[in-house]
Amino acid sequence: MTAGTDDLTAGLPPALAEIVEDFNALAVADRLQLLLEFSQGLPPLPARLEGHPELMEKVEECQSPVFVDVEVDEQEKAHLHFSAPREAPTTRGFAGILAEGLEGLSAQEVLAVPGDVGSRLGLDQAVSPLRMRGLAGMLARVKRQIRVATASA
Amino acid sequence: MTLPLDDDPKLAEYAHPEKLVTTAWLAEHLGRPGLAVVESDEDVLLWDTGHVVGSVKVDWHTELNDEVTRDYVDGEGFAALMSRKGISREDTVVIYGDKNNWWAAYALWVFTLFGHPDVRLLDGGRAKWAAEGRELTTDAPAPAPAQYPVVERSDAAVRAFKDDVLAHLGGKLIDVRSPQEYTGERTHMPDYPEEGTVRGGHIPGADSVPWARAAAEDGTFKPRAELEAIYQQEKGLDPSDDVIAYCRIGERSSHTWFVLSALLGFATVRNYDGSWTEWGNSVRVPIVRGAERGEVPAR
Numbered sequence: 001m002t003a004g005t006d007d008l009t010a011g012l013p014p015a016l017a018e019i020v021e022d023f024n025a026l027a028v029a030d031r032l033q034l035l036l037e038f039s040q041g042l043p044p045l046p047a048r049l050e051g052h053p054e055l056m057e058k059v060e061e062c063q064s065p066v067f068v069d070v071e072v073d074e075q076e077k078a079h080l081h082f083s084a085p086r087e088a089p090t091t092r093g094f095a096g097i098l099a100e101g102l103e104g105l106s107a108q109e110v111l112a113v114p115g116d117v118g119s120r121l122g123l124d125q126a127v128s129p130l131r132m133r134g135l136a137g138m139l140a141r142v143k144r145q146i147r148v149a150t151a152s153a
Numbered sequence: 154m155t156l157p158l159d160d161d162p163k164l165a166e167y168a169h170p171e172k173l174v175t176t177a178w179l180a181e182h183l184g185r186p187g188l189a190v191v192e193s194d195e196d197v198l199l200w201d202t203g204h205v206v207g208s209v210k211v212d213w214h215t216e217l218n219d220e221v222t223r224d225y226v227d228g229e230g231f232a233a234l235m236s237r238k239g240i241s242r243e244d245t246v247v248i249y250g251d252k253n254n255w256w257a258a259y260a261l262w263v264f265t266l267f268g269h270p271d272v273r274l275l276d277g278g279r280a281k282w283a284a285e286g287r288e289l290t291t292d293a294p295a296p297a298p299a300q301y302p303v304v305e306r307s308d309a310a311v312r313a314f315k316d317d318v319l320a321h322l323g324g325k326l327i328d329v330r331s332p333q334e335y336t337g338e339r340t341h342m343p344d345y346p347e348e349g350t351v352r353g354g355h356i357p358g359a360d361s362v363p364w365a366r367a368a369a370e371d372g373t374f375k376p377r378a379e380l381e382a383i384y385q386q387e388k389g390l391d392p393s394d395d396v397i398a399y400c401r402i403g404e405r406s407s408h409t410w411f412v413l414s415a416l417l418g419f420a421t422v423r424n425y426d427g428s429w430t431e432w433g434n435s436v437r438v439p440i441v442r443g444a445e446r447g448e449v450p451a452r
Contacts, residue, residue, distance in 0.1 A: 036201050064196070087251060089198035127197055128214035 008120045013109050016101030016117065023121045032126050038096030039089040045081055056083060057145065059137050064088030066095065068138060070145040078102060078110050078146055082138070090127060094135040097121070098142065107150045111143055155271050156188055156245040164276070166377040168392075168418025172411075173276050173374075174247055180287055183207060189244040192279065193260035194251040203289035205249065205282060209238040209296060213256055213404070217263050223427075228305040231267050239296020242269070242304075249275035249282065253365070253372045259407040262424055266306045274411065277373040284371070311410065313397045313423035315431055318356065319438070323449045325390060326359035327398045329409045330429065334401070335361040337442040350433030354442040356399070358449045360388055364405040367412045380417055392419045399425035399432070 008024060009017035023031050049055055049069055056067035067083040080102055082095035102110050118135035159178040164170040174182075182188055183206060190208035192200045200210035211217065216234055219226055226234065240246060246269060250257030257278055264272045275282070283289065308314075313321070333339040337353030355361070366383055369375050375383075384390050396419060398406040403426030413419040432438055441447030 032198060032201065036198050039198065039202075086202070087199065088196050089202050090196050093198065126215065128212075130214065131197065 011112070011114050012117065012120075013101070013105055013113065015103070016097075016113065019097055019101050020117070020120050023123065028122070028126050031121070031123055035093035035097075035123065035127070036089060037093075038100070039093035040096075041100070042082060042084065042092050042096040043099060045083055049081055049083070053083065056081070057141055059134070059141055064091050066091050066134070066138065068095075068141050068145070070142050070149065072107055072146060072149040076107050076150070077104050078107055078142075079104070080142060090131060091134055094118075094138060097135070098138055102142065107146045110146050113139065113143075115139065155243075156182055156185060163376055167416040168377075169415045171271075172273055172415035174273050175276055176282050176285055176287060179205070179247060179249075179275055179282075187244055189238070189240040189246045191238070191240075191246055191248045191257075191260065192250055193248055193256045194279070195256055196251065199251055199279075201291070201293075203291055206288055206290050206292070207294055208249075209240075209294060211238065211248075211260055213259055213263075217260065225263055225266060225306065228267070228303045231306070232301045232303045235301035236298045237296075239294075239299045240301065241299040242301055244271070244299075246272040247275055248272065249278045251279050253280075253368050253408065254278040255364075255404045255408055258411045259404040262311065262407040262410060265311055266308060267304050268307060274415075277371055280372045311414075311423055313399075313425040315425075315427050315435065315438070317423070318397055318399070318425050318432070321395070321397055322356070322439070322452070323358060325394045325396045326356055327388075327390075327396060327406075327409060327413075328355045328359040328361050329364040329398055329400045329406050330355075330361075331363055332361060332444075334429070335359075336444050337440075350429055352433045352440055354433070354440040355447075356432060357439050357441045357447045359399075359441075360446060361444075362388060362409070364400065364408045367409065374412065374416060377416060380412060384413065384417060390419070392417060394419065395421040397423045397425050399428040401429045402426070403428045 008020050023034060026034060053067045056069040059066040059068055064085055069081045071079040080099050082099055084092040084095050118132045158171050159174040161175045164173050190205050191211050192204050192208045193211050197212050217225055248257045248261050254274060257274055261272055261274055328335050335355045367375055367380060396413060398409045400406040403424055406424050410422050410424040414422040439450045
């Protein structure tokens with residue numbers, strides 16, 4: 001019994017919807033490999049943040065030191081930066097998914113992303129529900145930073 | 154078929170040197186028939202990024218735990234898991250992992266529940282292996298399914314349940330969490346809020362010995378004399394004591410369980426795997442806040 005792809009991608013911005021579809025098109029074991037690819041594809045931090053975790057927000061929901069910083073530019077587009085250690089590939093993978101799925105969206109589009117997007121990736125069985133909470137924590141912090149940035153703009 | 158013991162002089166001082174191997178021993182014996190190497194990590198993907206050649210991943214969330222009940226797999230589940238991983242009952246199993254071998258010690262403890270005859274921990278774990286520049290590969294082995302008998306889990310000797318702990322109150326209890334968790338200032342580890350509890354503090358009478366005190370800088374276990382200084386001289390424990398160790402979910406206390414039983418030779422050590430995520434959420438169990446061990450309530 002699986003939900004239709006339409007249900008899984010309902011309310012998601014296009015890039016994130018595509019990621020959800022890609023995960024669900026794979027067998028459960030292969031989904032872990034895709035997560036690993038996202039982990040490897042996490043973009044490096046921009047120079048101003050490299051080596052400066054104090055300029056970023058720590059994601060307490062993650063089991064490893066993970067930091068997130070969201071910039072909102074003059075066009076109200078969000079740019080996400082994540083830092084996560086190589087020894088924590090699952091967490092890096094979650095960060096990679098959000099970095100790719102949310103990059104360049106408008107602040108409003110990011111705020112509208114459903115909070116349950118992690119559960120739509122079909123990773124509960126392969127990763128365990130407890131570990132999936134890290135992704136929800138990252139998304140919540142991204143949204144909070146956007147609210148702060150747009151409120152003060 | 155059992156592999157030879159590691160005759161490293163540091164290991165030889167421990168009560169049960171047969172429960173450990175050094176990275177040098179593992180490097181020398183890799184590929185020998187009868188050796189199964191298991192990596193067990195906090196991060197489910199870490200093995201996939203590179204692992205000891207020929208090692209298999211055993212994940213505590215998705216493979217050692219029952220999917221529905223908060224419990225470990227049963228005898229049939231464990232036999233099926235071992236078969237899938239290509240591990241036979243006669244194999245010498247060497248387990249290593251990340252984070253100072255927390256999850257490796259936890260996996261070793263679960264193997265012990267099933268009485269696997271020869272299971273050893275890699276001293277220093279994954280970090281030491283990698284730091285020494287030893288080979289890691291991303292090649293996934295495809296082990297031939299092994300025959301592993303269905304052996305029912307035997308919890309009594311090394312596992313304590315909440316009722317056992319209630320009956321044990323007044324006896325030796327070791328709380329291996331951080332000092333802030335012990336005092337109740339914090340109801341979860343700094344990085345682990347999802348495993349929070351509704352009450353903070355510790356079990357009455359429990360002594361605080363954070364697990365990390367047993368670990369050296371490089372993630373190996375401290376030499377026996379240093380461990381004795383902590384657990385026996387400073388804390389006044391005796392190898393003949395009946396001890397229960399607990400933490401938050403039972404993984405850090407597996408590390409201390411291993412120290413007390415395998416390295417110091419305590420005969421009766423149980424790990425309370427329900428730990429604070431059970432105790433701190435339970436109704437009407439006694440709790441002490443603050444740095445003192447506290448009064449054990451009269452029964």
